Amino acid sequence: MLSAVSIPTLNVRSMPQTNSAVVGQLCAGTVVWGDRPHNGWVQIPYAGALGFVSARYLQAVDDxxxxxxxxxxxxxxxxxxxxxxxxxxxxxxxxxxxxxxxxxxxxxxxxxxxxxxxxxxxxxxxxxAVSGDYAIVNVATLNVRSAPSVGADLLGQLSLASQVWVEGKQLDWSQLCFNGNPAYVKSEYLEVDNSAVAKDTASIVALNVLPQSPAISLAEHVQTFASLTPLILLTVSGNSEQRNVASTWNQWGALLQDLSDKKQLDVACALAVLCVESSGKGFEQTNRDKMIIRFENHKFWTYWGKNNAEQFRQHFCYNTDKVWTDHKWRSDPDGEWQSFHGKQTTEWQVFEFARQLNADAAMLSISMGAPQIMGFHYKRIGYQTVEAMFTAFSRNIESQITGLFDFFSPSMLSHLREMAFEEFAGMYNGKGQKQVYGSKIQQHFTAFKTFVPK
Missing domain, CATH: 2.30.30.40 (SH3 Domains)
Incomplete structure (x- = not known):
């Protein structure tokens, strides 16, 4: 059993008795491995031996x-x-x-x-994270940094009225979790949120940032994203598809189930699509937790290059017969051509270069986040500008997964309900790739079904 200490300090005792010797102490949030409680005590490994802690001051690790x-x-x-x-x-x-x-x-x-x-x-x-408080961002944009210092790496930004869960404070900085990692913001740009929404939803502390949408209220967001992690976790084992669906389900299963129910869709279908597109990931930890993207040269030609052909051809190339292949680039017009797909650091290097040439065209030319939705679809999923979509998808996984369901057209949903995955892939990934992607979706759908009792 995995549990966490829920009080500032918890005594570790030599025996399961309140009058036994104290052999050490654990601080709030420390995770312990131990047997199920017996007579109110949990036995845990401690300092190379065994110790006992009161189960009264432990809480389950379920998020x-x-x-x-x-x-x-x-x-x-x-x-x-x-x-x-x-x-x-x-x-x-x-x-x-x-x-x-x-x-x-x-x-x-x-x-x-x-x-x-x-x-x-x-x-x-x-x-x-066992304790904290809700807060609301009170400035237009708030920088999120890797350490409590204005010189620390910038991990991203939060927008006005974003609700965050503050885990603790260091001087004039507040610590929160951003894309799964510790991060810091200036406390002066946060206001304590004592609203009924925050008080009544203490169970959603995993929600560090709620996505913003003019069509959905804060209360509706809280209800929609009341949980990301499902109550039942799957053992990550088996072949690569089974491990992929189990891992993705364990992270986002509750949200996927909720949104699938609203679309009257088997959650295995949405899960399979998400796994095929990005292995269920929205952010890349090894790339400073930046959103996962894929820069498409042929789209950048459409949105910028055809009007700046000479400059485009100095820096970008692709196969004009199969436009999704042979993507290469170079920053120096006289340099060697380099491939860049398959590694997020190089994807972002090309994207940032293109963004200097034309920011909107560059954002229109990338697929974004876990669902890998192209930027030029921003209106279809409810954003007024591609920059708004890019900002929302860069902020949190909830916006990305919601975007996946907003992107599903009636025809796509019909194909998924009928488990016609190749036809779905032809609409989602393009006709040229429908057999490849349709097969992958089928494999992941089948893999998830191996976990579901018949």
Whole structure:
């Protein structure tokens, strides 16, 4: 059983008795591994031995978004599967932060270079956000930084009236969770939110930022996004498709189920689409938690290049017969052509270069976030400008997943309900790729069904 300390300090005792010796203390948020409570006590590993803590001051760890971890050894092997014999993918240094995807008893599934990987749980110190307060952003845009300093890396921005969950404070900075990682904002730009909405929804502390939409009220947002993590978590095991759907479900299953129900759609269909598009990820931890994008050269030609042909051809090229292939670029007109797809750092390098040439055209030419919706579809999913879509998708996973369902046309929904995945893919991914993507969606749909009782 995984639990977290819910009070400022909790005594660890030598025996399950209040008059036994205190062998140590745990601070609020510390995650402990222990047996189910027996006579009000939980036995836990402590300082190389065993100790006992009162179950009264523990709370269940049931929301992966609130869980963070740091490496507690000098070097930790990251493996391809949860086994000591599995291939070592890389090594993490002492103090490195990890993004937890799933808890598997002796192993943790983490995010590594954009893919699921595994580390032994005993070498990770886990912390759970057990307390905090709601606050509202009171400025037009609020910078979110990696550390409590104006010189720290900028992770993103929050817009006016965004509701956030503040986990703690350091001097004049407030700490919150941004895209799954600790982040900081200036406290002077936040106001405590004592509204009934905040008071009545203490269970949604995983919601760090609520998406903004002129058509939906704050109360409706709270109701819609009352939970991201489902009550029932799946064991991440099996083939690659099964691991993918289980991991994605464990992170966003509650929201996917809620939105699927509203569309009268089998959640397995939406889950499969999300997994195929981005393995269920909206942000890339190894790229400073920036939104996942894909820059399409042929679209940038459409929105900017054809009117600036000579300059475009100096920096971008692609196969004009199969426009989705052979994308290359170069910043120096005399330099060598370079491929860039497949790595978020290079995708963003090309995108930022294009954005200097024409910002709107560059944003129109990228697919964004977990659903990989192209920027030029911004009106279809309810945004007035492509910049508004880019900002919302850059802010949180909720906007991205909601965007997926807003993007589904009646015909797409009909194909999904009939499990005609190839026809759906022809509309979502393009006719040239419908067989490839249709097959992948089918495989992930089938993989999720292996977890569902018949």
């Amino acid at each position: 992966l978004v609130r869980l963070s971890g740091k490496v507690n050894v000098e070097a930790l092997n990251v493996r391809q599967s949860p086994a000591v014999t599995a291939k070592v993918l890389t090594t993490l240094a002492l103090g490195a932060s990890v993004k937890i995807l799933t808890v598997l008893n002796d192993w943790l599934e983490i995010e590594c270079n954009g893919k699921p990987a595994y580390v032994a749980s005993k070498f990770i110190d886990l912390v759970y």
